[in-house]
Amino acid sequence: xxxxxxxxxxxxxxxxxHPDSLNFNTTADLEPFHGVLGQExxxxxxxxxxxxxxxxYNIFVMGDTGTGxxxxxxxxxxxxxxxxxxxxxxxxxxxxNNPREPKVLALLPQExxxxxxxxxxxxxxxxxxxxxxxEHPTYQQKKSAIDYTFNRRYxxxxxxxxxxxxxxxxxxxxxxxxxSFTPMRDGKALDETEFAQLSEDERETFHNxxxxxxxxxxxxxxxxxxxxxxxxxxxxRLNQETIREAxxxxxxxxxxxxxxxxxxxxxxxxxxxxxxSLVLEELVEERLMDLREEYxxxxxxxxxxxxxxxxxxxxxxGAPVIYEPHPSYANLVGRIEYVSEQxxxxxxxxxxxxxxxxxxxxxxxxxxxxxVLSEPFVWDALKRALQxxxxxxxxxxxxxxxxxxxxxxxxxxxxxxxxxxxxxxQIYYLLQEHDEDFKRLFRTLVDFDSDxxxxxxxxxxxxxxxxxxxxxxxxxxxxxxxxERMVRHSARxxxxxxTLSALIGDQFDLLAEADFIRKLAQDELITTTHxxxxxxxxxxxxxxxxxxxxxxxxDGTVLLETSGTAIGKINGLTVMSLGDTSFGSPARITTSVYxxxxxxxxxxxxxxxxxxxxxxxxxxxxxxxxxxxxQRFPLAISAHIAMEQSYxxxxxxxxxxxxxxxxxxxxxxxxxxxxxxxxxxxxxYGEAQAIGxxxxxxxxxxxxxxxxxxxxxxxxxxxxxxxxxxxxxxNVLKAIEDGKFHVYCVKHVDEAMHLLLGREPGxxxxxxxxxxxxxxxxIIKRLxxxxxxxxxxxx
Numbered sequence: 001x002x003x004x005x006x007x008x009x010x011x012x013x014x015x016x017x018h019p020d021s022l023n024f025n026t027t028a029d030l031e032p033f034h035g036v037l038g039q040e041x042x043x044x045x046x047x048x049x050x051x052x053x054x055x056x057y058n059i060f061v062m063g064d065t066g067t068g069x070x071x072x073x074x075x076x077x078x079x080x081x082x083x084x085x086x087x088x089x090x091x092x093x094x095x096x097n098n099p100r101e102p103k104v105l106a107l108l109p110q111e112x113x114x115x116x117x118x119x120x121x122x123x124x125x126x127x128x129x130x131x132x133x134x135e136h137p138t139y140q141q142k143k144s145a146i147d148y149t150f151n152r153r154y155x156x157x158x159x160x161x162x163x164x165x166x167x168x169x170x171x172x173x174x175x176x177x178x179x180s181f182t183p184m185r186d187g188k189a190l191d192e193t194e195f196a197q198l199s200e201d202e203r204e205t206f207h208n209x210x211x212x213x214x215x216x217x218x219x220x221x222x223x224x225x226x227x228x229x230x231x232x233x234x235x236x237r238l239n240q241e242t243i244r245e246a247x248x249x250x251x252x253x254x255x256x257x258x259x260x261x262x263x264x265x266x267x268x269x270x271x272x273x274x275x276x277s278l279v280l281e282e283l284v285e286e287r288l289m290d291l292r293e294e295y296x297x298x299x300x301x302x303x304x305x306x307x308x309x310x311x312x313x314x315x316x317x318g319a320p321v322i323y324e325p326h327p328s329y330a331n332l333v334g335r336i337e338y339v340s341e342q343x344x345x346x347x348x349x350x351x352x353x354x355x356x357x358x359x360x361x362x363x364x365x366x367x368x369x370x371x372v373l374s375e376p377f378v379w380d381a382l383k384r385a386l387q388x389x390x391x392x393x394x395x396x397x398x399x400x401x402x403x404x405x406x407x408x409x410x411x412x413x414x415x416x417x418x419x420x421x422x423x424x425x426q427i428y429y430l431l432q433e434h435d436e437d438f439k440r441l442f443r444t445l446v447d448f449d450s451d452x453x454x455x456x457x458x459x460x461x462x463x464x465x466x467x468x469x470x471x472x473x474x475x476x477x478x479x480x481x482x483x484e485r486m487v488r489h490s491a492r493x494x495x496x497x498x499t500l501s502a503l504i505g506d507q508f509d510l511l512a513e514a515d516f517i518r519k520l521a522q523d524e525l526i527t528t529t530h531x532x533x534x535x536x537x538x539x540x541x542x543x544x545x546x547x548x549x550x551x552x553x554x555d556g557t558v559l560l561e562t563s564g565t566a567i568g569k570i571n572g573l574t575v576m577s578l579g580d581t582s583f584g585s586p587a588r589i590t591t592s593v594y595x596x597x598x599x600x601x602x603x604x605x606x607x608x609x610x611x612x613x614x615x616x617x618x619x620x621x622x623x624x625x626x627x628x629x630x631q632r633f634p635l636a637i638s639a640h641i642a643m644e645q646s647y648x649x650x651x652x653x654x655x656x657x658x659x660x661x662x663x664x665x666x667x668x669x670x671x672x673x674x675x676x677x678x679x680x681x682x683x684x685y686g687e688a689q690a691i692g693x694x695x696x697x698x699x700x701x702x703x704x705x706x707x708x709x710x711x712x713x714x715x716x717x718x719x720x721x722x723x724x725x726x727x728x729x730x731n732v733l734k735a736i737e738d739g740k741f742h743v744y745c746v747k748h749v750d751e752a753m754h755l756l757l758g759r760e761p762g763x764x765x766x767x768x769x770x771x772x773x774x775x776x777x778x779i780i781k782r783l784x785x786x787x788x789x790x791x792x793x794x795x
Contacts, residue, residue, distance in 0.1 A: 004751075004754050004755065005744045005745065005746055005751045005754065005755060006744075007715065007736075007742035007743065007744055008723065008726075008736070008742070008743040008744065008745055009736075010733045010734075010736040010737040012723060012726070013726045013728050013732070013733055013736055013743055014488065014497070014726060014727050014728055014733055015454075015487070015488050015491040015492070015497040015498075015727045016497075017454070017459055017484065017487055018456060020456065021456040021459040021460060022459065022460070022463060022480050022483055022484060023460075024463070024480060025479065025480055026477045026478065026479050026480065026525060027463060027466055027467040027470055027477040027478045027483065028467075028477040030463055030464050030467040031464060031467070032464060032467050032468040032471055033461055033464035033465040033467065033468045034468075035072070036068055036072040036448075037068075037452060037458065037461055037462060037465050037500075037502070037504070038449070038452030038453065038458050038461070038500065038502065039067075039068075039072075039448055039449060039452075039502070041447060041449065042061075042063070042069070042072075042446045042447055042448045042449070045444060045445060045446040045447065046059065046061070046073060046076060046444075046446045048444060049418075049444030049446065050076075050077065050080050050418070052444065055389075056440050056441055056442075056443050057418075057443050057444050058386065058418055058419040058420070058421070058441050058442045058443075058444065059073075059418065059419070059420045059421070059442070059444045059445075059446055060369070060420075060421045060423065060428055060442045060444070060445055060446065061073050061420060061421065061422045061423075061446040061448065062422075062423055062424060062425050062427075062428045062445065062446070062447055062448065063424075063425070063447060063448025063449070063450065063502075064424075064448070064450045064502070064503060065424075065505070066503040066504060066505030066506055067448045067449075067450060067502045067503060067504065067505075068448075068502075068504050068505070069422060069446075069448040070366075070422055073366065073420060073422065073446070074321065074323060074366060077321045077364045077366070077420070078321045081318045081319035081320065081321050081363055081364065082317075082318040083318065084318050084319040084363070085318075085319070085362075086109060086313050086314075086315065086316060086317050086318060086319070086362075087311075087313065087319065087320070087361060087362020087363065087416075088106040088107060088108060088362070089106070089107050089108070089109055089111075089112040089309060089310075089311050089312065089313055090104055090105070090106055090107075090309075090310045090311050090358065090361065090413050091104065091105045091106075091107060091112060091115070091307040091308060091309050091310060092104055092307070092308040092310060092349045092350075092352050092410055092411075093105055093267055093307050093308070093349065094271075094304055094305065094348075094349055095349075096270055096271060096273070096274040097270070099348060099349070100408055100409060101408070101409050101410070101411070102308075102348075102349035102352065102408060102410045102411065103267065103411050104410065104411040104412075104413055105263055105264060105267065105307065106263070107261075107264075108315075109313045109314060109315045109317075110315050111258070111261070112307070112309055114257060115254075115257075115258070115264065115307060116306065116307055116309060118253055118254045118257060119254070119305055119306050119307060120306065121253070122250055122251070122254065122305065123298060123301045123302060123305055123306070125250050126247075126250070126279060126283065126301060127283065127297055127298060127301070129246055129250070130243070130246075130279050130283040130284055131283060131284050133242060133243065133246045134239065134242060134284060136242075142238050143235065143238060146231055146234045146235050146238065147231070149231070150227055150228070150230075150231040153227050154221075154224070154227070157217075157220035157221055157224075158172070158174065158179065158217075158220070160216075160220055161179075161213060161216055161217045161220055164213065164216060165181065165209075165213050168209040168213070169183065169184045169185070169206075169209075170182065170183060170184060170206070170209055170210060170213060171183075171184050171189045172213075179217060181210045181213055181214065183195055183198075183206040183210075185198075239276070239280055239284065240276040240277075240280070243275075243276040243279050243280065243284075244272075244275075244276050247272065247275050247276065247279070248272075251268060251271075251272055254268055255268060271305070278301070278304055278305075282297060282300050282301060282304075283297060283301075302350070303348055303350050304348075306350070308349055308350050308352055310334075310352070310354035310358045310413075311354060311358050311359055311361065312359075318363075319362055319363035319364065320359055320360055320361075320362065320363035320364070321360075321363055321364045321366070322356050322359045322360040322363065322364070322365050322366065323366040323367075324356040324365065324366070324367055325368075325371075326371070327356070327367050327368070327371050327372050327375055327378055328375050328378065329375065329376065329377045329378050329381060329396060330353075330355065331355055331356060332355045332356050332357055332378060332381065332382070333355045333357060333381055333385075333391070333393055333394075334352060334353055334354045334355035334357070334358055334391075334393050335352075335353050335355070336351055336352055336353070336393065336395070336407050336408050337351040337352075337353055338351065339351070347407065347408060348408075349408065349410070351408075352393070352408065352410060357385060357391050357415065357417070358391065358413070360417045361391070361413065361415055361416065361417055362416055362417065363417060363418075364417065364418050364419075364420055365417055365418070365419050365420065366420045366422065367382075367419070367420070367421055367422070368421075368422055368423065369421040369422060369423025369424075369427045369428075369431075370423055370424070370427060372421065373427070376396075377396040381396070382419065383437050383441065385415055386419060386441050387437070387441070388415075389414060389415045389416065390412045390413070390414060390415055391412065391413040391414075391415045392412050393408075393409075393410050394409075395407060419441075419442075421442065428445070448502065449502055450494075450501070450502050450503065451494050451496065451499045451500070451501065451502060452494075452499065452500040452501070452502050453498070453499060453500075454487075454491065454496075454497075454498045454499050454500050458500060459487060459500075462483075462486075462487060462490070462500060463483045465504070466478060466483060466486060466511065469508055469511060470511075473512065473515075475511065475512070475515040475526065476515055476518055476523075476524065476525055476526050477525055477526070478525065478526045478527075479525045479526070479527055481527065481528050482514075482525070482526050482527050482528050482530070482531055484528075485528040485531045485532070486507065486510070486511070486531065487500065488727060489507065489510065489531070489535070490507055491727050492695060492727035493506060493507070495692070495693075495694070495695065495725045495727070496724055496725055497724050497725070497726065497727060498724065510531065510534055510535065510538075511526075513534035513537065513538070514526050514530040514531045514533075514534040515530070516534075517530045517533050517534055517537075518530045532730075538581075539581075542578070542580070542581035543581070543583065545576075545578055546576075546583040546585070549585060550585075550703065550704070550707075553586075553704055554704075554707055554708070559588055559644065560586055560587075560588055560704065561674035562674060562675060562701075562704060562705045562708050562711075562714055563674060563675055563708075563711060563713075563714075564674050564675075565671035565672060565673055565674060566671055566672060566674055567665055567666060567669055567670065567671050567672070568590055568591045568592060568593075568662060568665050568666035568672075569588060569589070569590050569662065569665075569672060569674070570588070570589050570590075570658050570659075570661060570662040570665070570672050570678065570756070571586045571587075571588060571589075571658075571674060571676065571677035571678065571701065572586065572587050572588070572589045572643065572655045572658040572659075572677065572678065572679065573585075573586055573587070573654070573655075573658075573677050573678070573679040573697035573698075573700065573701060573716070574586075574587050574654075574655075574697070575692070575693035575696050575697060582693065582696055583696055583700060584693060584695075584696035584697035584698065584699055584700025584701070585700045586677050586700060586701045586704060587643055587644070587655075588643075588644040589641065589642070589643055589644070589655060589658050589659055589662050590641075590642055590644055590662065591639060591640065591641050591642075591659065591662040591663045591665070591666040592639065592640050592666055593637055593638070593639045593663060593666040593667045594637070594638055594639075595636060595637065595638070595786045595789050596636070596637060596638030616653060618641060618656065618659060620653075620656060620682065620683060620684055621641075621656065621659060621660050621663065621682075622635070623684035624660065624682065624683075624684050624685070624686055624749075625663075625783075627684055627685070628685075628686065628776075629776075629779050629780050629783050630783055630787075631768065632784075633783070633784050633787040633788075634787050635783065635787075636783075636786050636787045636789075637667070637783065637786055639663055639666070639667075641659050641662070641663065643655065653681045653691075654679050654680065654681055654691035654692070654693075655679070656680075656681050656682045657678060657679070657680040657681065657682040657688055657719075657749055657752060658678045658679065658680075660682055660686075660749055661678065661749065661752055661753055661756050661757070664753065664757075664775065664779060665756075665757065667779060667782055667783070668775070668778045668779055668782050670757050670759065670775070670778075671757075672756050672757060673713075673755070673756055673757075673758060675711065675713045675714045675715070676714070676715055676716070676717055676755060676756055677697075677701040677715075677716050677717070678716070678717040678718075678752060678756065679691055679694065679697050679716070679717070679718055679719075680717070680718060680719040680722075680746070680752075681719070682749055686748050686749040686750065687747065687748055687749075688719035688720065688721070688746050688747055688748060688749065688751075688752070689719055689721065690719050690721035690722050690725070691718075691719065691722065694718055694722045694725050694726065695725070695726065695727055695728055695729075697716070697718075698716045698718070698726075698728060698732065698743060699728065699729055699732055701714075701716055702716075702731075702732050702735065702741055705741065706731075706735070706741075710735060710740040710741060711740075712739060712740050713742075714740075714741055714742070715741055715742030715743060715744060716742075716743055716744070717744045717746055717752050717755055717756070718743065718744070718745055718746075719745070719746065719747070720745040720746060720747045722745070723745045726743070728743075750762075750775075750776070753775050754775075757775055759774070759775050760773075760774050760775065761774060761775045761776055762774025762775060762776040762777050764776070
């Protein structure tokens with residue numbers, strides 16, 4: 001004869017900690033906690049990943065959101081980066097020979113600042129020197145000599161024509177734009193009236209003479225364009241020589257400061273070659289037009305001469321640690337910006353905007369894996385950068401025909417950085433499976449656990465962590481009981497009595513809400529009262545749906561009994577999740593059994609509401625019945641199982657033990673005590689298996705029983721394996737302690753039958769036979785009768 005399971009004492013239905021674990025009065029007595037709580041595996045992994053300098057040891061940090069993974073990784077990298085060398089600063093500079101292909105220079109942090117300062121001084125001196133240099137007497141003398149040579153040639157040609165014209169009685173007139181001829185008589189130029197009074201022969205003679213003179217003038221001035229070109233070339237050479245002589249001393253400070261830096265010296269040499277033309281264009285020739293404001297001249301020179309510093313590091317600041325919250329292609333690789341000039345888009349090297357790869361070069365780049373994978377072109381660009389160790393700025397949009405504007409092609413920058421991706425386990429394993437490059441590039445896995453073992457050391461560290469948060473956010477301190485309450489809440493989040501939840505973010509939110517309630521109450525310390533009120537307030541804010549369902553149970557819309565007995569009806573337990581809240585709710589399960597050959601039919605599955613795991617649980621029942629009861633005859637029943645008044649999808653096998661007992665009740669016509677609700681999975685040998693959401697399920701049934709009135713008989717049956725998951729609310733614990741509500745832990749379905757059917761289940765003898773009058777004995781007897789009925793029908 002088996003012994004009926006005993007109700008669980010209230011002390012085992014919640015989490016308790018050793019009093020010595022909290023050896024303080026308030027958190028004011030504690031030192032703040034530094035680091036990450038209970039994540040030794042992750043800490044060791046990230047230390048390895050940072051120290052490993054070989055290619056391919058980039059870091060993937062995975063775990064649940066709220067475990068502190070991002071903040072810890074960032075803080076650790078920053079602390080390590082301070083001890084590392086400060087990388088070079090990269091600058092884009094003008095390529096005077098091909099402006100479409102800007103060059104890059106690598107400078108030390110102080111050198112970059114000095115270089116930009118010297119180039120700014122050069123621009124100041126150029127603006128101050130020009131065009132004043134070209135007004136110097138020496139320059140003006142040389143320029144006048146060039147002008148005199150040109151003018152003398154011109155004058156000699158005109159004088160020759162004038163002499164011939166004088167002989168023919170024709171006057172020559174010069175103005176700024178043209179040379180004209182006019183007839184003369186007695187040394188006086190004739191006007192049109194006087195010319196008309198001349199004889200026809202005289203007029204004809206004058207016309208012929210003027211025509212010959214114009215032809216002569218054309219021959220004399222045939223080389224005028226050549227004279228102008230020679231004069232312009234000589235003037236250009238004079239200007240460039242004069243400008244170059246003036247510029248050379250201006251470049252001397254830069255050459256002196258960077259004499260050790262060959263790339264900078266090469267750039268200065270190239271710049272010196274093109275600087276005279278730039279000065280002529282921007283500072284000299286422009287004066288022939290309306291004079292521009294100085295800021296316009298300065299802006300134009302800066303666009304051609306100033307370095308575009310792509311990265312910024314203070315001297316001895318260590319390696320950079322960059323987190324990019326929006327890893328679009330442009331934000332990572334950089335982008336080339338444009339301005340509109342007279343309707344056309346133009347750009348230059350100054351319009352190159354650096355990306356996160358520029359800033360993280362020589363250090364660490366932290367990205368959210370999910371965001372990276374959701375942005376077009378980004379994942380492939382990151383892999384190319386890691387594999388080639390080069391930063392090449394190019395527009396992926398132009399390759400697919402989305403951008404037709406001519407762009408720049410800047411020099412490639414060598415890359416040396418470590419990429420840290422933060423993401424979920426699902427993303428990590430998907431990349432492992434589907435991306436061969438990922439395996440080679442991310443050899444360091446930092447796995448943040450969602451649970452922390454509850455030890456005295458961890459409890460004390462948890463209290464210190466709360467102290468750190470209190471100091472950081474300027475909250476009031478917690479008393480000892482409040483810390484113990486927070487530990488219990490953490491264990492409830494983890495759903496294990498001997499475990500703390502690593503989802504610290506949720507617990508910090510609770511702490512913030514508790515401190516808010518404390519402020520309203522004007523109390524000095526945060527106590528258990530404030531924490532309980534914060535939890536209750538959240539439940540009220542998010543519990544509208546649950547309250548509506550609860551009302552329907554009380555008014556009879558949803559059929560559920562908490563007393564009496566019924567055949568083929570049982571109270572199962574479910575968990576519903578909506579957003580960030582979940583709650584337990586009882587649900588009636590019914591079963592009908594009759595002779596037939598369909599076996600156990602899952603109505604939920606038949607109407608496409610039952611999901612795979614739920615259907616699996618129902619199919620296991622057939623295996624259990626056949627294995628245990630139908631060894632000597634065929635299992636010839638038709639049974640239908642349904643979760644009543646359920647109109648959504650049903651999944652999970654946590655109702656399989658309830659369904660089995662309900663089926664047995666219907667089979668042998670034995671009533672089930674409706675004072676109980678049951679949850680638990682069962683295998684083909686009748687063993688009870690653990691399920692999830694056990695606390696919410698118990699509390700959901702308790703709420704209904706309490707509202708209808710506790711009888712002292714009501715209770716919940718759960719698998720024994722779930723006892724360690726119990727962290728029940730205080731009102732449930734109080735009812736258990738007072739004997740008004742009960743929790744039973746069972747290891748086998750027989751124990752559940754003993755409680756629910758109120759009858760001895762029976763223990764099989766060595767021949768597999770169960771005693772008469774027991775539940776199991778009656779099951780075999782009933783199944784055998786049904787099997788014989790089937791054989792009689794065949795006869």
